[in-house]
Amino acid sequence: MSSLPRGVAAFLLALLVALSSLSAFAQEVTPLRLSYVEGEVSFWRFGAEDWAEARPNIPLAAGDELYVGRRGSIELQVGNRAFVRADDETQLSLLSQTGDFLQFRVTTGRVSFDLRTLPPGLTVEVSTPNAVFTIERSGYYRVDVDGDVHFITRRGGRAVMVPAGGQPMNIYPSEEIVVRGNEVARAETYVAPEPDRWDRWNYERTDSMLDSFSERYLPPGVAGAYDLDHYGRWRVVADYGPVWVPDVVSPGWVPYSSGRWIWDPYYEWTWIDDAPWGWAPFHYGRWVFLGGYWAWVPGPVISVAWYAPALVAFYDIGSSLSVSFGFGTPGLAWVSLGWGEPLVPWWGRPGFIGRPWWGGWGGPRVINNVVVRPTTIINITNITYVNSRVNNAVVGAHRERFAKGSWRDAPLRLTHTTQTQLQPVRGALPVKPEPASLIAGSPRSVRPPEAMLKRPVVVKRAPSEPKLPWVGATAPRPDPKVAPERRFVSVPARHAGAPARPEFGGETGIERARPPLPPRFEERQRERAAPSLVEPRTPGVAAPVPAQPRVMEQQERQRVPAEPPKLETQRVPQPAPAPMVRERERVEAPKPAPQAPRVVTPVPAQPRAMQQQERQRVPAEPPRAETQRAPQPERADLPGKPANRVFRVPGEENVDGDQRRSQGRP
Numbered sequence: 001m002s003s004l005p006r007g008v009a010a011f012l013l014a015l016l017v018a019l020s021s022l023s024a025f026a027q028e029v030t031p032l033r034l035s036y037v038e039g040e041v042s043f044w045r046f047g048a049e050d051w052a053e054a055r056p057n058i059p060l061a062a063g064d065e066l067y068v069g070r071r072g073s074i075e076l077q078v079g080n081r082a083f084v085r086a087d088d089e090t091q092l093s094l095l096s097q098t099g100d101f102l103q104f105r106v107t108t109g110r111v112s113f114d115l116r117t118l119p120p121g122l123t124v125e126v127s128t129p130n131a132v133f134t135i136e137r138s139g140y141y142r143v144d145v146d147g148d149v150h151f152i153t154r155r156g157g158r159a160v161m162v163p164a165g166g167q168p169m170n171i172y173p174s175e176e177i178v179v180r181g182n183e184v185a186r187a188e189t190y191v192a193p194e195p196d197r198w199d200r201w202n203y204e205r206t207d208s209m210l211d212s213f214s215e216r217y218l219p220p221g222v223a224g225a226y227d228l229d230h231y232g233r234w235r236v237v238a239d240y241g242p243v244w245v246p247d248v249v250s251p252g253w254v255p256y257s258s259g260r261w262i263w264d265p266y267y268e269w270t271w272i273d274d275a276p277w278g279w280a281p282f283h284y285g286r287w288v289f290l291g292g293y294w295a296w297v298p299g300p301v302i303s304v305a306w307y308a309p310a311l312v313a314f315y316d317i318g319s320s321l322s323v324s325f326g327f328g329t330p331g332l333a334w335v336s337l338g339w340g341e342p343l344v345p346w347w348g349r350p351g352f353i354g355r356p357w358w359g360g361w362g363g364p365r366v367i368n369n370v371v372v373r374p375t376t377i378i379n380i381t382n383i384t385y386v387n388s389r390v391n392n393a394v395v396g397a398h399r400e401r402f403a404k405g406s407w408r409d410a411p412l413r414l415t416h417t418t419q420t421q422l423q424p425v426r427g428a429l430p431v432k433p434e435p436a437s438l439i440a441g442s443p444r445s446v447r448p449p450e451a452m453l454k455r456p457v458v459v460k461r462a463p464s465e466p467k468l469p470w471v472g473a474t475a476p477r478p479d480p481k482v483a484p485e486r487r488f489v490s491v492p493a494r495h496a497g498a499p500a501r502p503e504f505g506g507e508t509g510i511e512r513a514r515p516p517l518p519p520r521f522e523e524r525q526r527e528r529a530a531p532s533l534v535e536p537r538t539p540g541v542a543a544p545v546p547a548q549p550r551v552m553e554q555q556e557r558q559r560v561p562a563e564p565p566k567l568e569t570q571r572v573p574q575p576a577p578a579p580m581v582r583e584r585e586r587v588e589a590p591k592p593a594p595q596a597p598r599v600v601t602p603v604p605a606q607p608r609a610m611q612q613q614e615r616q617r618v619p620a621e622p623p624r625a626e627t628q629r630a631p632q633p634e635r636a637d638l639p640g641k642p643a644n645r646v647f648r649v650p651g652e653e654n655v656d657g658d659q660r661r662s663q664g665r666p
Contacts, residue, residue: 028098028099029097029098029099029266029307030079030221030305030307031059031060031061031097031264031266031267031307032059032060032076032077032078032084032094032097032102033057033058033059033060033076033077033223033224033279034054034055034056034057034058034059034060034066034074034075034076035056035057035075035076035077035223035224035279036056036073036074036075036085037054037055037056037072037074038071038072038073038074039068039069039070039071039072039073039088040068040069040070040071040072040445040446041053041054041066041067041068041069041072041074041445042054042066042067042069042445042446042447042448043055043058043064043065043066043439043442043445044064044065044066044067044439045061045063045064045065045265045438045439046063046064046265046438046466046467046468047435047438047466047468048435048438048439049435049436050444050447051065051067051444051445051446051447051448052439052442052443052444052445053442053443053444053445054066054074054442054445055272055274055440055442056276057272057273057274057278057279058262058272059264059267059270059272059283059309060076060094060097061094061097061264061265061266062094062095062096062097062265062266062463062464062466063093063094063095063265063463063464063466064093064094065091065092065093066086066091066092066093067090067091067092067446067447067448067452068086068087068088068089068090068091068092068109069088069089069446070088070089071088072087072088073085073086073087073088074086074092075205077223077224078102078115079117079119079221079222079223080215080218080220080221080222080223080224080225081115081116081117081210082113082114082115082116082117082118082138083113083114083115083116083202083205083206083209084104084111084112084113084114085111085112085114085202085205086109086110086111086112087109087110087111087198088109089108089109090106090108090109090110090111091106091107091108091109091448091452091453092104092105092106092109092111093105093106095127095459095463095464096461096463096464097464100121100122100123101122101123101125101461102122102123102124102125103124103125103127103459103461103463104124104125104126104127105127105128105457105459105463106126106127106128106143106145106457107128107129107145107452107453107455107457108145108146108452108455109144109145109146110142110143110144110145110198111126111142111143112140112141112142112143112198112199112202113126113135113140113141113142113143114140114202114203114206115135115138115139115140115141115157116138116206116210117138118135118136118137118138119221122136123135123136124136125459125460125461126141126143127457127458127459128143128145128149128179128457128458129145129149129182129455129456129457129458130148130149130163130164130179130180130181130182130185130458131149131151131161131162131163131164131166131179131185131187131458132161132162132457132458132459132460133151133159133160133161133171134159134160134161134162134460135157135159136159136160137156137157137158138155138156138157139153139154139155139156139157139158139173140153140154140155140157140199140202140203141153141154141157141159142154142198142199148178148179148180149178149179150176150177150178151171151176151177151179152175152176152192152193153171153172153173153174153175153176153192154173154174154192154195154199155173156173157173158170158171158172158173159171161177161179161187162458162460163179163181163184163185163186163187163458164181164182164183164184164185164458165183165184165185166184166185166186166187169187171189174191174192175189175190175191175192176189176190176191176192176193177189177190178190201519204519205519208226208517208519209226210226211226212225212226212228212229213229214226214228214229214234214244216301217234217242217244217298217301218280218284218298218301218305219284219298219301219302219303219304219305219360219362220303220304220305221304221305222280222284222305223279223280224277224279224280225280227276227277227279227280228244228277228280228281230277230517231246231247231248231275231276231277232244232245232246232247232277233245233247235295237290237295239339240288240295240297240339241297241299241300242297242298243288243290243295243296243297244281244295244296244297244298245293245294245295245296246275246277246294246296249294252392253294254294254336254390254392254393254395255281255282255287255294255296255336255393256271256273256282256310256312256334256335256336256395257395257411258273258274258275259271259272259273259274259275259278259282259408260272260274260405260408260440260441260442261402261405261437261440262405262437262438262439262440263433263437263438264309265466265467266347267309267347268309268346268347268428268429268433269309269310269346269347269429269431269433270309270310271283271309271310271312272440280296280298281296282310282311283307283308283309283310283311284298284305284306284307284308284311284360285297285298285299285311285361286299286311286336286337286338286339286340286341286361287311287336287337287338287387288338288339288387289387289390289393297339299361299362299363300362300363301362302360302361302362304360305360306359306360307360308343308359308360309347310334311336311337311343312334312335312336312337313334313335313337313341313343313344313383313385313388313424313425314332314333314334314344314346314424314425314429315332315333315334315335315394315396315422315423315424315425316330316332316423316424316425316430317330317331317332317333317396317422317423318330318423330398330399330430331396331397331398331399331402331412332396332397332399332402332425332429332430332431333394333395333396333397333412333414333422334394334395334396335385335387335388335393335394335395336387336393337385337387338366338385338386338387339363339366339386340358340361340363340364340365340366340371341366341367341383341385341386342356342357342358342365342367342383343356343357343358343359344356344357344424344425344426344427345357346425346427346428346429347428353427353428354426354427367383368382368383368384369386383424388422392413392414394413394414394422395411395412395413395414396411396412396413396414397411397412398412399430399431402431403431403432403433403434403436403437404434404436404437404441405436405437405439405440405441405442406441408441
């Protein structure tokens with residue numbers, strides 16, 4: 001084969017470099033997903049007129065604010081194995097986000113960071129009124145802000161704290177640090193207290209979400225796999241491989257018809273689906289129509305998941321076509337992409353926008369039912385999207401309603417459409433955003449107290465400044481009610497001046513029955529119903545053991561020795577039992593008949609069924625008769641022999657074996 005001309009080779013090399021840079025741009029930021037909402041939760045984006053009701057599946061952007069009201073809680077997903085959860089009366093903000101940095105702001109309330117897997121190179125910064133915390137490794141972290149700041153690490157978690165006006169300090173695993181003061185804060189360290197109901201709920205919910213069999217069909221890092229387990233079924237189709245079919249949809253449903261368009265400062269127009277499973281199927285993969293039903297195809301599993309704001313093709317319905325389609329005014333229509341079809345980006349830098357892009361798709365690249373080869377010349381003005389031939393698959397809206405988010409009240413369905421009638425959009429969408437576009441037409445919701453919004457925080461890195469999206473608008477001055485003042489601290493070199501302390505703690509078809517849904521945090525209502533049962537906790541003092549059995553982490557079980565049971569009479573020393581999942585409860589042994597096996601009766605106030613694994617690990621205790629006496633070790637009065645062990649029986653003095661025998665007692 002003859003070599004290519006030098007000019008052609010240089011052009012191909014430059015093209016490959018440009019494509020690689022475009023792929024890197026598209027993968028630069030994967031938004032956090034608001035995956036769980038309970039109770040009163042409010043959402044605000046810079047430029048919006050007021051706080052709106054928060055809905056699941058919102059992709060958060062830098063500058064977004066969340067407020068959890070009464071009896072509320074939320075969950076944010078960072079990929080598929082890291083979670084951020086907040087309790088009621090909590091104000092949480094996402095100050096900045098880049099490919100390797102996340103910056104949160106907590107002015108009051110309780111926030112947990114359950115980071116089972118932290119992507120390499122990702123740094124999480126948590127800014128509070130008294131100190132800033134930097135997290136660079138996986139673990140469980142908890143921040144409580146109520147005047148003072150409490151920061152707790154578990155499961156091998158480790159962080160660096162910089163107080164206001166102070167020096168950096170390392171926070172080691174299984175520690176609690178309390179920061180008091182404002183201008184010049186002081187810190188006190190304690191051993192981490194026992195996990196409470198909030199911690200245990202975080203553990204249990206994360207465990208249930210990680211046990212997902214849908215992950216095997218998705219690229220690593222895709223959030224929402226556990227939703228696919230609960231709301232649909234996987235099938236294997238000859239032409240497409242594994243496909244996922246939702247269980248219940250409304251009559252006439254088509255992809256991208258039950259949701260809203262919201263303006264994202266980074267990705268511009270972004271789809272938010274109303275379905276609880278509406279994250280992965282609308283930001284990854286493709287949709288296909290299989291003989292009467294719609295199925296989502298993730299495609300061949302690839303090593304890197306690339307997020308897209310929506311996988312649709314847009315059509316511009318101008319004035320000449322609006323009358324024939326019944327619009328009356330110019331409109332905008334869209335249809336889901338089919339198997340292997342390219343996405344024409346409407347966001348991004350010059351050179352990326354308007355060009356066919358298959359980012360995140362590992363299958364064949366198809367245009368007009370023809371597989372695209374590396375040498376194929378693509379004409380994006382002549383693409384017929386296969387799903388546009390499905391009846392009612394093309395959804396449309398007036399431009400004004402599209403921008404306001406009110407098109408959902410009366411969506412337009414286009415039937416028997418052809419490529420010659422619809423004009424594909426080859427770049428930015430012909431719809432300008434407005435303040436209502438930032439909240440996607442959601443109703444107004446509770447506004448946080450002014451004290452929360454005006455409370456300053458300590459940061460190490462200046463947050464990114466949000467910008468108004470519409471052209472020609474004048475950015476108003478930051479209102480201290482919605483853009484609170486922030487304090488900046490001068491931070492020395494990393495870990496510089498950190499006190500040297502000893503480290504402790506450790507590092508840490510239908511294929512099967514559908515698992516139960518992840519637990520919801522409802523114990524809070526029982527706590528409010530019986531406030532007298534909730535006692536304030538002093539920092540550094542372990543919380544009281546709850547009435548229900550506590551699930552302990554593997555590292556905690558290794559560090560906590562099991563307490564041997566106390567019996568009324570002398571017993572033979574038993575070998576140390578294996579670590580147990582739950583603490584053993586104290587039992588009372590009834591007095592059996594001579595030579596009869598001993599029956600152990602649990603305490604009536606708290607019966608507990610022991611797990612099968614625990615029954616296998618707990619050594620059986622031999623039967624005890626009234627006159628039977630356990631053999632004693634040899635006495636210590638002989639040279640080289642161990643001392644005779646003496647057991648204390650309640651209500652008696654310590655006596656050795658000879659004295660017991662002389663008194664006729666076993």
